[in-house]
Amino acid sequence: xxxxxxxxxxxxxxxxxxxxxxxxxxxxxxxxxxxxxxxxxxxxxxxxxxxxxxxxxxxxxxxxxxxxxxxxxxxxxxxxxxxxxxxxxxxxxxxxxxxxxxxxxxxxxxxxxxxxxxxxxxxxxxxxxxxxxxxxxxxxxxxxxxxxxxxxxxxxxxxxxxxxxxxxxxxxxxxxxxxxxxxxxxxxxxxxxxxxxxxxxxxxxxxxxxxxxxxxxxxxxxxxxxxxxxxxxxxxxxxxxxxxxxxxxxxxxxxxxxxxxxxxxxxxxxxxxxxxxxxxxxxxxxxxxxxxxxxxxxxxxxxxxxxxxxxxxxxxxxxxxxxxxxxxxxxxxxxxxxxxxxxxxxxxxxxxxxxxxxxxxxxxxxxxxxxxxx
Numbered sequence: 001x002x003x004x005x006x007x008x009x010x011x012x013x014x015x016x017x018x019x020x021x022x023x024x025x026x027x028x029x030x031x032x033x034x035x036x037x038x039x040x041x042x043x044x045x046x047x048x049x050x051x052x053x054x055x056x057x058x059x060x061x062x063x064x065x066x067x068x069x070x071x072x073x074x075x076x077x078x079x080x081x082x083x084x085x086x087x088x089x090x091x092x093x094x095x096x097x098x099x100x101x102x103x104x105x106x107x108x109x110x111x112x113x114x115x116x117x118x119x120x121x122x123x124x125x126x127x128x129x130x131x132x133x134x135x136x137x138x139x140x141x142x143x144x145x146x147x148x149x150x151x152x153x154x155x156x157x158x159x160x161x162x163x164x165x166x167x168x169x170x171x172x173x174x175x176x177x178x179x180x181x182x183x184x185x186x187x188x189x190x191x192x193x194x195x196x197x198x199x200x201x202x203x204x205x206x207x208x209x210x211x212x213x214x215x216x217x218x219x220x221x222x223x224x225x226x227x228x229x230x231x232x233x234x235x236x237x238x239x240x241x242x243x244x245x246x247x248x249x250x251x252x253x254x255x256x257x258x259x260x261x262x263x264x265x266x267x268x269x270x271x272x273x274x275x276x277x278x279x280x281x282x283x284x285x286x287x288x289x290x291x292x293x294x295x296x297x298x299x300x301x302x303x304x305x306x307x308x309x310x311x312x313x314x315x316x317x318x319x320x321x322x323x324x325x326x327x328x329x330x331x332x333x334x335x336x337x338x339x340x341x342x343x344x345x346x347x348x349x350x351x352x353x354x355x356x357x358x359x360x361x362x363x364x365x366x367x368x369x370x371x372x373x374x
Contacts (some may be wrong), residue, residue, distance in 0.1 A: 024053045026309065037061075058093065062156040067101035088118035092126050107133055115150050121305075123150075135353070138142055140167040140304040161187045162347060162355040177203070193356045194220045194227050195347050202235065210242040218251060225259030225365055229331070229360040230345065236267045246270045253282075260286065261366055262295040270301045294329055295362075331362045 029083040046054055071094055094116055095107035107129070109230060126151050134143040134281045151160075164187035171180045171232035180203060187196035201216035217231045217238065239248035249271055265286055272279050279287075290299045296354045310358040333342040338352035346358045 012322065022031065039160060041072070041076050046077055046082070048084075051077060051080075051082055055093075056099075062097055062100050067097050070097045070100075070154060077231060086118070088114045088122045088126070092122065092129065095126075096129055099136075110197055112116060127151075135163075138166070140170055143167075151268060157190065158355050161190045161193050161196055164190075165199055177207075194224045195356055197223070198227070201231070203237075205234065210238055214238045214242065214244070214248075221255055225255060225261070225360050226363045228255075228259065228263050228363055229263045230265050234262075234265050236270060237266045239271060240274060241355055245275050251360045256286070259363075259370070261363060262290050262293075265290055269298060273302075292358045331360045332359050334361045334364060336364070338342070 019213050044050065055078055058077075061073070061363060066202070074093045074097060076107070078087060078094075089248045091110040095110045098107050104146035110171045111130040111133075115123050115130070117258070118126065127146070131143060131146055134140075135148065140163055144160070144167050147160050164183050168180045168183040168187070171221040174229055181200075184196055184200050184203065188200065190196075197216045197219040199338065201213045201220065204210075204216060212237065217235045220227050220231045221235075235248060239245050249268060252264055252268050252271075265283070269279065269285065269287075287299055287303055290296055291303045333345055333355050334340070334350060335349040335354065337354045337357045338349060338350040340349050340358070342358065348355055349357055
């Protein structure tokens with residue numbers, strides 16, 4: 001019996017290993033489970049003494065991908081009608097089985113009923129599972145409505161803001177601009193993250209509202225300078241369109257002090273070149289530093305123009321070397337939670353499922369070096 005318990009403990013999920021379940025008068029032979037779970041259930045009927053073992057086994061099978069066995073066990077527990085084991089708890093476990101198996105439609109009615117009729121703890125479990133299902137199914141409107149109606153602490157904030165944004169993207173496909181603006185306004189009111197402001201800026205550009213777009217792009221960078229790769233180039237175009245280069249340069253000067261990204265310096269140079277005005281002296285050291293690092297063709301080109309006496313052959317060689325070191329071509333996106341890498345910007349990490357944790361690798365490394373130096 002002792003050896004059997006030790007063997008069984010190795011198979012249990014970690015959170016069950018420290019627990020000891022009553023074995024009663026039965027001698028369990030786990031090998032029988034490899035073929036037909038029904039034989040096991042018939043041989044060892046479920047009762048109050050062994051039901052916790054059956055719950056653990058069902059979870060084990062679910063983790064192993066044997067969803068049919070997990071469902072059979074949970075349905076058998078439900079049929080046993082044991083005192084103290086409420087039906088909703090079992091139905092939620094069955095819904096979780098179907099969710100893990102990818103059969104999501106079977107879970108909906110059970111979970112929504114549990115939200116309204118079960119006890120608080122069971123309702124919370126149903127809420128979390130149903131929200132995960134809706135996210136997986138990309139049912140953004142339903143997910144937003146679920147949180148607005150049944151939301152529990154921790155379900156709002158950044159997650160809700162991004163669900164609003166996903167819903168807004170769905171509305172954009174139907175060209176319902178008024179509803180897009182309404183949903184994004186709800187997301188901005190939560191005052192978390194930068195995605196809502198970024199999408200609002202893009203929408204304002206589409207409406208040709210230069211001042212409004214500028215405001216939202218600035219808001220993105222003020223809240224999170226690591227989003228420089230997303231907002232800095234649109235800001236430059238808006239400054240040119242709105243004849244507001246001077247005001248933009250003042251903003252970029254303050255932003256560069258917080259986050260000295262070469263992308264900011266590129267825009268500063270381009271705005272000065274468009275205006276015909278020379279760069280202020282305080283930018284000289286920043287330019288020289290970025291030239292030494294070789295991070296930008298634009299910055300190096302500007303620096304070389306300050307030395308017209310250099311032979312053309314030398315400047316040509318320097319430019320050809322730097323052309324292979326284009327930042328945008330080599331920059332990748334990295335999740336700060338799990339390290340997932342992508343060649344394009346994503347707001348939702350497909351690996352750890354966190355929201356707004358994927359950033360430019362260049363901006364991330366720059367931020368880390370600033371913190372290290374300070």
